[in-house]
Amino acid sequence: MRFLIEIWEELKIALGALRAHKLRAALTLLGIIVGVSTVIGIHSLTKGLDKAFGEQISSLGSDVLYIQKFSWVDREGWEKYRNRKDLTMKEVNALKKYATLTKVVSPSVRTQQTVKYGRKSLERVTITGTDEEKTGSAFPEFGRDLSALDVANRRDVCVIGWEVADKLFGDKDPVGERIKIAGYSFKIIGVLEKQGSVFGHTLDQEVRIPIGVFFKLFGRHRWITIAVKVENPELMEEAKDEIRGILRRVRGVPPDKEDDFSINQMDLIMDLYKRLTSALYAAAVGVGAISLLVGGIGIMNIMLVSVTERTREIGIRKAVGAKRRNILWQFLIESLVISGIGGLIGIGFGFGLGEIIAAISPLPATVSPLSIVLGIGFSSAVGIFFGIYPASKAARLNPINALHYE
Amino acid sequence: MLIDLKNIVKDYQVGLEAVHALRNVDLSIDKGEYVAVMGPSGSGKSTLMNILGCLDTPTSGIYALNKINVSTMNDDELAEIRNREIGFVFQTFNLLPRATALHNVELPLIYNGTPASQRREMAEKALEKVGLKDRMHHRPNELSGGQRQRVAIARALVNTPSIILADEPTGNLDTRTGDEIMEIFESIHDEGNTIIMVTHEEYIAEHSDRIVRLRDGMIERDEAA
Numbered sequence: 001m002r003f004l005i006e007i008w009e010e011l012k013i014a015l016g017a018l019r020a021h022k023l024r025a026a027l028t029l030l031g032i033i034v035g036v037s038t039v040i041g042i043h044s045l046t047k048g049l050d051k052a053f054g055e056q057i058s059s060l061g062s063d064v065l066y067i068q069k070f071s072w073v074d075r076e077g078w079e080k081y082r083n084r085k086d087l088t089m090k091e092v093n094a095l096k097k098y099a100t101l102t103k104v105v106s107p108s109v110r111t112q113q114t115v116k117y118g119r120k121s122l123e124r125v126t127i128t129g130t131d132e133e134k135t136g137s138a139f140p141e142f143g144r145d146l147s148a149l150d151v152a153n154r155r156d157v158c159v160i161g162w163e164v165a166d167k168l169f170g171d172k173d174p175v176g177e178r179i180k181i182a183g184y185s186f187k188i189i190g191v192l193e194k195q196g197s198v199f200g201h202t203l204d205q206e207v208r209i210p211i212g213v214f215f216k217l218f219g220r221h222r223w224i225t226i227a228v229k230v231e232n233p234e235l236m237e238e239a240k241d242e243i244r245g246i247l248r249r250v251r252g253v254p255p256d257k258e259d260d261f262s263i264n265q266m267d268l269i270m271d272l273y274k275r276l277t278s279a280l281y282a283a284a285v286g287v288g289a290i291s292l293l294v295g296g297i298g299i300m301n302i303m304l305v306s307v308t309e310r311t312r313e314i315g316i317r318k319a320v321g322a323k324r325r326n327i328l329w330q331f332l333i334e335s336l337v338i339s340g341i342g343g344l345i346g347i348g349f350g351f352g353l354g355e356i357i358a359a360i361s362p363l364p365a366t367v368s369p370l371s372i373v374l375g376i377g378f379s380s381a382v383g384i385f386f387g388i389y390p391a392s393k394a395a396r397l398n399p400i401n402a403l404h405y406e
Numbered sequence: 407m408l409i410d411l412k413n414i415v416k417d418y419q420v421g422l423e424a425v426h427a428l429r430n431v432d433l434s435i436d437k438g439e440y441v442a443v444m445g446p447s448g449s450g451k452s453t454l455m456n457i458l459g460c461l462d463t464p465t466s467g468i469y470a471l472n473k474i475n476v477s478t479m480n481d482d483e484l485a486e487i488r489n490r491e492i493g494f495v496f497q498t499f500n501l502l503p504r505a506t507a508l509h510n511v512e513l514p515l516i517y518n519g520t521p522a523s524q525r526r527e528m529a530e531k532a533l534e535k536v537g538l539k540d541r542m543h544h545r546p547n548e549l550s551g552g553q554r555q556r557v558a559i560a561r562a563l564v565n566t567p568s569i570i571l572a573d574e575p576t577g578n579l580d581t582r583t584g585d586e587i588m589e590i591f592e593s594i595h596d597e598g599n600t601i602i603m604v605t606h607e608e609y610i611a612e613h614s615d616r617i618v619r620l621r622d623g624m625i626e627r628d629e630a631a
Contacts, residue, residue, distance in 0.1 A: 006519065
């Protein structure tokens with residue numbers, strides 16, 4: 001109770017002191033506002049980036065492995081990868097037959113072609129040769145997917161992406177119509193739902209055809225990607241080991257040689273992204289920290305002035321019974337009030353900054369409650385850290401000297 | 407016995423030189439006494455006041471205040487004793503410039519945790535005693551010198567301390583205003599308060615019952631006024 005009375009009085013004293021020097025307080029606030037708004041702005045931007053990136057990654061599936069000749073992340077030895085033996089249907093069939101920890105094994109092979117419907121044509125459409133199994137999450141909005149029979153019998157059927165349907169057919173129902181790919185006629189059996197884009201690359205401008213048909217039209221010497229969905233994401237490493245074993249056997253890799261294929265995963269992309277962005281974040285956090293440091297030094301400076309100016313007041317207070325802790329709190333609260341107000345205004349500015357950047361640039365911004373905690377936490381920490389020295393200096397003043405200070 | 411000083415020594419180090427401000431001072435003051443402390447500058451009267459007021463501790467010797475030995479207390483313990491036992495009146499008033507008379511008088515009560523409503527009541531009563539109730543919302547710069555010193559006296563009285571310690575309380579006032587202040591001291595003495603007053607003016611000292619004269623850090627004479 002007594003403590004509360006004292007703290008309340010000390011808060012009133014601190015507010016009174018700030019009111020008496022409004023301009024000085026406002027200028028000191030500025031430093032903290034700049035620091036906190038930088039931290040918040042950067043935090044909400046990086047959060048936004050991470051979120052957007054994470055969403056795109058997870059839309060591709062984190063429990064899917066992509067077996068290819070090339071590694072996604074290791075670009076140093078391009079030669080090494082190029083000279084590897086191509087992946088073929090032999091590997092696909094071996095995986096389908098022997099792998100036990102996988103749910104889906106689906107080969108795919110891609111090329112870009114012009115697609116024609118009547119007099120309309122669409123350039124640079126991704127033609128994917130694949131089978132009836134799928135690892136992705138896109139389902140037909142109209143019609144049906146490729147079936148096992150379509151694939152086995154190499155039927156001239158196709159499933160088209162949302163954008164292909166939109167651009168070639170408009171409002172018309174494409175199912176049952178025929179389109180031409182590289183001069184060959186395909187019957188449309190389904191239209192995929194809209195998938196949007198990943199990293200600026202649309203997923204909807206695609207036509208899927210049976211893989212056998214693809215080989216017949218475009219030749220066998222293409223890079224196959226084998227997409228594998230694992231049965232249980234917790235057994236990801238075991239599944240990789242199993243796949244590695246099967247592929248080494250099928251491809252006849254001697255035990256003393258390293259793999260002549262790569263097992264790629266979205267996590268690798270995520271890791272790469274984190275590696276690239278963490279340096280950027282560190283730099284940004286550094287800028288924020290320096291601003292806060294400057295703001296904190298401003299607080300310390302102004303508090304030292306305040307203590308010197310009020311030496312006599314401190315003497316009077318001590319003479320009538322103020323203890324060290326009373327004086328300490330009085331000044332510590334003063335610096336906390338400055339930094340706290342600066343922090344709150346800074347949070348507002350920081351959010352504004354994030355929103356403005358999000359509005360005028362493609363960078364997204366996410367405002368999180370953590371930002372608020374961060375802002376208040378940082379500003380209070382600055383207030384305490386830079387306020388404690390002036391406050392303890394005031395608290396240690398000798399009352400006799402303080403009373404006679406001119 | 408309210409105050410009992412035994413063999414009080416206070417030494418200062420000024421540069422390389424040791425200054426003996428007080429040399430083996432013995433002094434006893436009873437409750438209800440009105441004592442004037444006199445002496446030329448450098449006689450040690452300020453040092454004695456600081457020790458009596460618990461603003462400082464002696465180098466050696468024992469100071470018993472209300473039978474409690476305060477000579478070895480630390481800063482915070484002394485602050486509590488000052489708050490409870492001592493009311494200061496200074497030559498330069500020493501009021502908080504931005505605070506109203508009422509708030510200045512409330513100050514000692516803030517530091518002993520008196521609740522706000524009770525604080526105000528006690529402060530108003532103290533201001534009434536010095537005849538300043540109608541000025542309680544004024545700040546020091548809106549008050550005359552005499553009025554400021556009365557606020558200071560009210561502040562000294564508000565906590566009903568054991569001793570009122572006044573250090574040249576009329577030093578910054580004209581004679582007529584000084585006389586008014588001395589009248590107030592007399593009336594609070596009549597109510598049973600113990601007053602110790604440092605002065606170098608004989609006619610001020612004559613208001614007291616007992617005059618203690620210091621010279622070179624020692625008590626030269628201690629006699630009834």
